[in-house]
Amino acid sequence: MNELKALIIEDEATSREILANYLDKYCSSIKLLGEASNITEGLELIKKHKPDLIFLDVEMPFGNAFDLLDKVPNRTFETIFVTAYNQYAMDALNNHAAYYLMKPINIDELIKAVDYVLEIKQRENALEGQVLKANSGKAEGKITIPQQDGFQILDVGDIYFCKADDNYTEIYLEHKKILVSKTLKYFEEALSDYPFARIHKSYLVNVGEVVRYRKGKGGSVVLSNGKELSVSASKKNTLLAYFQ
Structure with a gap:
């Protein structure tokens, strides 16, 4: 896998535009399939496109990012949180997110986040249907x-x-x-x-x-x-x- 199907779910139009432009310019592995401004629109896009990755704001009208994720219990996509609020960082990383980006977005961190998710997906796909063997063998000692x-x-x-x-x-x-x-x-x-x-x-x-x-x-x-x-x-x- 060299491409990630992605969505942006963010209530601020300017923030969506900036992120979309950054992804287009700096992250060639991202194929952006759609944008949503609230949870309801976001859930519809997730159902329609079955993305590999979602860029998700924490605070949105009528709920937050965790509310959205709770409505997709069997998700297989990864999540990168993009937010101006750092108080959610620990909960996000421990429970939901592959990465946590603070606004204003640092381009180097964005690239690092996308590369991290791409590596996860590549490893998962490479291991599917394989007989798994731990590289390090049995724990002896x-x-x-x-x-x-x-x-x-x-x-x-x-x-x-x-x-x-x-x-x-x-x-x-x-x-x-x-x-x-x-x-x-x-x-x-x-x-x-x-x-x-x-x-x-x-x-x-x-x-x-x-x-x-x-x-x-x-x-x-x-x-x-x-x-x-x-x-x-x-x-x-x-x-x-x-x-x-």
């Missing part, structure tokens, strides 16, 4: 888990995933979970030499246990034990890079 009276030793390969719980981490094994008084960031660093991918603010997953990847919403993975975990759009390339 041991890790010590601190406990009140000492520490427990785990085989790294026995860990399916780790889940953040404030300043604690839940470590999920085949038949049990262990609560540890360490942050998920701690385990991300401790397991950095093994095939573990941070796929979400809340999840660190053993890539060798991934048996399915879903495009819908922000994306998700299914592990060999049947557990399905969300993948943040901003983390997709990190995950997909593990597979060939």
